[in-house]
Amino acid sequence: MLLVPVAAYLGWLQGRATGAPPLAQASPEARARPAPAPDASVSPSPPASIASAAPLPPLETPLRDSLAMLRQRADAGEPAAACRLAAEFEYCHQIRYRLVAASEALQEQERLRFDTATGLSEEARQNMRDMMAANSERLLKESEHCENVPLSTAAERVHYWRLSALGxxxxxxxxxxxxxxxxxxxxxxxxxxxxxxxxxxxxxxxxxxxxxxxxxxxxxxxxxxxxxxxxxxxxxxxxxxxxxxxxxxxxxxxxxxxxxxxxxxxxxxxxxxxxxxxxxxxxxxxxxxxxxxxxxxxxxxxxxxxxxxxxxxxxGARGTPDAARAECSRPVAGRTAG
Structure with a gap:
């Protein structure tokens, strides 16, 4: 599947034709690659994990430029790299859903553009359209980080979160x-x-x-x-x-x-x-x-x-926050349990 471009819905907001940046489609090799399966024989506290002296790539590095290296280090047993890879996959996965939601909201705004029954003034509706256009532009900018990278599967994301947690x-x-x-x-x-x-x-x-x-x-x-x-x-x-x-x-x-x-x-x-x-x-x-x-x-x-x-x-109401990409450089935890 493609990351859904929302720029097509911005033209009527901004009076210009807008094209979305090229976004990745999974290659045949990636689609054919089986997802990693959880290994039930692995203990929650494995005997050792590999810590690399090499720093993780800067957050602004496009994922396509760091994906192979992160995967290699994660598969070799480096917890920080597995965390970063899982977080990168999660980030791009969530970007896709945010783009879908933004495109649907823009379509709805287009449908209601001339609907005076909403009770909103023209100025209020224009402000809302401007706000949604700005949000969509930000999403498109953020999605550039994930260009030319196949979408991850649910099994891949869970596999690397677990691998990092075990480490x-x-x-x-x-x-x-x-x-x-x-x-x-x-x-x-x-x-x-x-x-x-x-x-x-x-x-x-x-x-x-x-x-x-x-x-x-x-x-x-x-x-x-x-x-x-x-x-x-x-x-x-x-x-x-x-x-x-x-x-x-x-x-x-x-x-x-x-x-x-x-x-x-x-x-x-x-x-x-x-x-x-x-x-x-x-x-x-x-x-x-x-x-x-x-x-x-x-x-x-x-x-x-x-x-x-x-x-x-x-x-609180939002529950436990997700792990962010920037957190993955934190030191590895000890093995004390309750």
Missing amino acids: GSTPALRHYAVGNAFRLNETLDNLDALAVYRREAEALAWRGAASGDLHTGLALASALSPRRNELRRYFLAQAVQPDKVKALALYLHLKRQLESAPAALGGLRAQIEQQSAELLVDLDASAEARARELAAGYARDWTPVPRDSFVMPPP
Whole structure:
């Protein structure tokens, strides 16, 4: 499939003919290449991973110029390269959907261009068209990064997220362990990979939390809490057994980690306080003491939450944020588990 060009819908907005830049179509060789299958025999904590002294390519490097090198390094077992490759594939995959959405919105605006029943003034409608045109131009510019690169498959993206997570990449651990590597509209394409994920997700989530990743710790605490909403369980919550003591221990640890966080995260601290209080209602004195003992151990043995986590989008209604391409250069996590 082609990345859908939206520039064709901009001509009537800007009074000029606009052509989209050439976008990639999968080659016959790429279409024939089987997607990597998850290896159920691989442990969630492989004995070793390869760390390269060579830096990852700059973010502005077009993917076509770095794809072969990233794939070679990722297949050789380098977690940072596997993370970057997966994130690049994810970026281009999402660009495609954003282009589709933009083109559909532009078509709708064209249909309503002369419809006075909308209740909007001509000036308001023109402002809306101008805004959508500017957004489409930005999308077209961003899509240049993915030109001449075959679209990835769901299996490829999951494979490299998992490969990187197994190697200890902290952003990949978060992305894979909480289930962000699996998109709902690709569930049937990922059934085999989801079976593997179910067996190893909790161990990887503990490893991510131990590496100091705030978002993984929060997602794991929520998944472990028996008070979670059973009707809206995300993937990690379906892969772990509820454990009130461990859930409370995680919340207590994260609460302490957030003591020096900016005031903007006050809402998150309040949310953790509420979750902790609700769990305490269900625990007797000995269970509470065990949770506090575990939390003290996490504080002693785990990597502290880095301060740059405090400027990331906070968890909440939007869930755990995806791993971004720029994050993939972070150091490999240790192997401590809960």
